[in-house]
Amino acid sequence: MPVHNVHERLLPMRAAEVGDLLDTLSGGASDRLWPHQAWPAMEFDRPLSAGAAGGHGPVRYTVAAYVPGTWVRFTFSGPRGFHGFHEYAVLPVDDEHTMLRHTLSMRVSGIARLSWPLAYRWLHDALLEDSLDRAGHRRHRARWTMYVRFLRALAR
Template sequence: MQVINSHKRIIHQPKEKVSELFKTLATTEDQVWPYNNWPAMRFKNGLRVGSRGGHGRIRYTIIEFQSGSRIKFEFTKPEGFNGTHELSIKGISDNTSEIAHSITMHTTIKASFLWVFVIRWLHDALIEDAFDNVENYFSEEKKKTKYNLLVSLLRAFYKRKPFQTKLV
């Protein structure tokens, strides 16, 4: 199955400020990733091309990295996820930026089932939580995207099972 999944959000800040925030990604000072509600993003050798890591049961390798603009990952797990995902920041005007996350992959039959019925829903909620973190960093009025019923049920189920945290 061909999967294309995109999320975008406008942030009313210049690209330079948003880029500074994204430099904290996957560090102990992470201001982007919603690690308080989701498995933390970690990389064995930090944010650099070739570094392996992931979050929870999802594993990937950094294949492109432009500090302050874009990071692209290639999936290594789960099995059958053949493709990439990318996080980027684009300046729209002097005081406005767009943050984006996209997945482009082909999945095997088993991985398609996993994507359609489980991971897609959790992934979409996680990315919206991350984008909320970015928006909230620059705003007094805090945004919190509400989970739908399926996401709430899946999160309750997976909280009972430990997530893999060791980097390979």
């Protein structure tokens, strides 16, 4: 089953500023893009670079490609049945505006044919909206649906 999922935010920031946010991806205290306060931290076995392995929670991946300040692509290695990638891209619109886009493109097989639509999709969407809120410097979290709150409670 193919999955193509896109989240994007038009930010009133120069591309270089948004690129600086992208370059902090690590899940640590200095990460200004990943919503590590509310979600499992993104962790890698080395600094953000091609070949770095890691993930967040049960989702595992390797950095397939990285262009500092512009683009990073992660190739899935888990959970079982996720075949594809997710990526952040910094897309200049004009001198004062930049689109930050996250794309997930994968094929799911086996148990993931159930786990993606029943759980992962909902959590993924909420996490990505929180990430884009962080990029836009919003101080409040996006409102999670009751189902997302239920899934998060189950995970605890």
